[in-house]
Amino acid sequence: MIFSLNLKGMLNVADEIKVDVAVLGGGPGGYVAALKASQLGGKVALVEGEGLGGVCTHKGCIPTKALLHSASLIERIKSSGLHGVSVSDFSVDFPRTMDRVQRIVNRLAKGVEYLLNKSGVEVVRGIGRIRKHGLLEVASTDKGGEVEINWRRLIIATGSHPFKVPVPGIDGENxxxxxxxxxxxxxxxxxxxxxxxxxxxxxxxxxxxxxxxxxxxxxxxxxxxxxxxxxxxxxxxxxxxxxxxxxxxxxxxxxxxxxxxxxxxxxxxxxxxxxxxxxxxxxxGRAPNTENIGLEILRVELTDKGFIKVDERMETNIPGVYAVGDVVGRYLFAHTAMQEGLIAAENAMGGQASMDYRVVPRCVYSQPEAAFIGISEDSAREGGYEIGVAEFPLIANGRALTLDSTTGMAKLIYGKRFGELLGAVIVAPEASELIHEIALAMRLEATVEDLAGMIHAHPTLSEILREAALRASGKPLHG
Amino acid sequence: MIFSLNLKGMLNVADEIKVDVAVLGGGPGGYVAALKASQLGGKVALVEGEGLGGVCTHKGCIPTKALLHSASLIERIKSSGLHGVSVSDFSVDFPRTMDRVQRIVNRLAKGVEYLLNKSGVEVVRGIGRIRKHGLLEVASTDKGGEVEINWRRLIIATGSHPFKVPVPGIDGENxxxxxxxxxxxxxxxxxxxxxxxxxxxxxxxxxxxxxxxxxxxxxxxxxxxxxxxxxxxxxxxxxxxxxxxxxxxxxxxxxxxxxxxxxxxxxxxxxxxxxxxxxxxxxxGRAPNTENIGLEILRVELTDKGFIKVDERMETNIPGVYAVGDVVGRYLFAHTAMQEGLIAAENAMGGQASMDYRVVPRCVYSQPEAAFIGISEDSAREGGYEIGVAEFPLIANGRALTLDSTTGMAKLIYGKRFGELLGAVIVAPEASELIHEIALAMRLEATVEDLAGMIHAHPTLSEILREAALRASGKPLHG
Incomplete structure (x- = not known):
């Protein structure tokens, strides 16, 4: 106590917190880990220097999808003649377009804050840095000084930053x-x-x-x-x-x-x-945020590519120190970060959980969208699998026709012998949603026969999955 | 032969066909049955007096979805201010709107025709009627006269027509x-x-x-x-x-x-x-098309409500005579009709297949869409099930926010003891697609734990399903 009082005097220590779990970084991996650890009964502090929700909420998943919706409006207006709708003139007030994006971002960031508060997670605003095992120091942006966080377990979720291809001129203006x-x-x-x-x-x-x-x-x-x-x-x-x-x-x-x-x-x-x-x-591409957080003090091991090395429990080489999300670099997705956060939190709270990467949907929010799961046709063949591949074109799908969006397909990759699903590609409107049917099928180790036998609502885009599965089972229906 | 020649002379018989399977009606139930029977090696004739694809293609599923897409364009234009887009003026040329709908309808009807031709199904245009067991007569609209179809098996797929609530004035103009x-x-x-x-x-x-x-x-x-x-x-x-x-x-x-x-x-x-x-x-509502097709000649049994009575093999009380689709009235969906068509065709071709109605998605193409599967909360309780119910609101979903569409929810109904999924309600954009994840889960007898453990892509609407499942498993995450 005397020591800590001294320290407070010396370093302008604004606050001292003692927690079971400290989480460094408030992106999807970090905030989910914090919520989960708290739900499991832990006292938890989360350190974030910028917006809660991280890149996902502020610069990634969310604002891109919000802006995409504005872009799709403009495109629909441009092609409105197809529908017998004439738009005499339209203009875009881009700052207002961006205001909407920002409102959505703010709302979600507030949502994350609300959840953390409700769960009793202490949110410490500022730049955090490991000082030694068991101690995180935060240059607090709201308390004016250092906040010291004494932790039993640490979850590092510092994320990543864009990586610029190193060519002359890349650091120039614009x-x-x-x-x-x-x-x-x-x-x-x-x-x-x-x-x-x-x-x-x-x-x-x-x-x-x-x-x-x-x-x-x-x-x-x-x-x-x-x-x-x-x-x-x-x-x-x-x-x-x-x-x-x-x-x-x-x-x-x-x-x-x-x-x-x-x-x-x-x-x-x-x-x-x-x-x-x-x-x-x-x-x-993106590079991990591993600098200036004191990893070297704990001697946390990195991979060849500079990401933090973790085992399937999301634990680093230092017992009690976990890492999740982009900084571990397995996938750079918000949804893998969240899942890793759940796993790390369970383990940090004394549980035994392992990360399972077999079924991770991978989405591209293009138009039409593209979504992938499992292995690709090429990598299956390279891996020596005896596979079957069945495809069904979107142009034969009624709902796609009604949406004026017929470029695309569903492709299923499956084991030749047992018909077990190994992977899928969907290019279609809402592919990012459709992929979950295949994700669940793979998770439950279903076969193409299982999919082929399932009634799909008509007219839906999802019907292309059944049609591809019918082809895979040698019973093609619509073509 | 002499007899049939005589008959041709007497009745102006334009053609005589001998088939394994005759299908009466070219809607989703009928044309799918015809395709399937043909794929199974049968010689097949299909009789249709109006457009191939039936009500679904011409007056139901397809044109409504096509028109809905035009309606959604107009609504997006009206709310474009939200996106910083100003539309000074717009007008709707409704005949052109309807032309697009008709083009889509025609294209799909052509698609059905193409599939039937490719499969070698003989399409007979005209009004068909059972004359006796084994004989269908068709007042042909393209061959000018009667076409006689001698069949070994008959699949009745005559569909339904709108039923007008019987009140005074209902038959008036407009x-x-x-x-x-x-x-x-x-x-x-x-x-x-x-x-x-x-x-x-x-x-x-x-x-x-x-x-x-x-x-x-x-x-x-x-x-x-x-x-x-x-x-x-x-x-x-x-x-x-x-x-x-x-x-x-x-x-x-x-x-x-x-x-x-x-x-x-x-x-x-x-x-x-x-x-x-x-x-x-x-x-x-709709009423079955059972009149003027000669059902009474075969003494085909009807239900109390006037639909054709079939067993789980889609066979009527007359061996070798099957019925599928709206005319059997189990569900009035194109997708159940198609499945019934598959089952009837298999059985007509000597197979042993049964209709399984446990997992039938039921969709409403409102805005947002609504989709249902399995049993409702009320009917589960009435049925004496010990159930759990877990809901997750759409407003807490990031993708929904980016789509300006936050009214809705996912509700899961599951067995209290084992967590097996019994039913679901989804109100959300694309609910008609999202429901298939739950459909597959139910088909594979998955539990809420199975869903709760599955990584869902972020940001997607499908995440509400996992969140509801997490709540069901007592591990709520986002709220």
């Missing part, structure tokens, strides 16, 4: 990342997006929908290169239909200044490309 | 049914809808969305009265927000002529109501 885009108050007239993964494709969809001229450059030979090839090719065509210039197999070499515009230079085979835009959006 | 509505070339300024079941609510959604002034009157104390009460009350509020006048617990007594308008008179308790509209749309 080269932004997803971190900056929601600060824009004016819609750029044109943008070059570097990176054709989920984030790049999503922003290409949003920005082109909003009326921005978009070019996209991807190093690998197709979009969404980590996933089944059928989707990437479809999405490329769809983006091109929307007027997006898509260059795949093109390596960015330099970002230079053009005629008042940014110039992204790239090589594609022997060809030299130049893509111009008012703004360059770097969507070339 | 009292229409869903059969007539797609013939309209002008959007009425106002409409009174009689019936607040799925069809009535769907048309109220569509017509109000298109800009028509809508009143709806339902005899029972809530909308969608056959389903869980939580949905009907929500949908009533949503329709009222859209400006629809909704009167529940009101019995229509008379349709009279008002001041150039139709006047639907009703009593609600001791109150007398009068609802005015340019048009009255009767959505008060």
């Amino acid at each position: 080269v932004i990342t997803s971190d900056d885009i929601f600060k824009l108050r004016d819609l750029p007239q044109s943008v070059v997006i570097i990176g054709g993964g989920a984030v790049g494709v999503e922003f290409a969809t949003i920005m082109s929908g909003l009326g921005c001229e978009v070019s996209l450059v991807e190093m690998m030979p197709r979009l969404i290169p980590s996933e089944d090839n059928s989707a990437g090719n479809l999405l490329k065509k769809e983006l091109e239909k929307r007027g997006v210039r898509v260059e795949v197999g093109a390596r960015v070499t330099r970002v230079s200044e053009g005629d008042g515009l940014k110039n992204v230079e790239a090589t594609k085979g022997s060809e030299k490309l130049s893509l111009e835009g008012e703004v360059v959006l770097c969507a070339s | 009292v229409i049914t869903s059969d007539d509505i797609f013939k309209l070339r002008d959007l009425p300024q106002s409409v009174v809808i009689i019936g607040g079941g799925a069809v009535g609510v769907e048309f109220a959604t569509i017509m109000s969305g298109l800009g028509c002034e809508v009143s709806l009157v339902e005899m029972m104390p809530r909308l969608i009265p056959s389903e869980d009460n939580s949905a009907g009350n929500l949908l009533k509020k949503e329709l009222e927000k859209r400006g629809v006048r909704v009167e529940v617990g009101a019995r229509v007594t008379r349709v009279s002529e008002g001041d150039g308008l139709k006047n639907v008179e009703a009593t609600k308790g001791s109150e007398k109501l009068s609802l005015e509209g340019e048009v009255v749309l009767c959505a008060s």
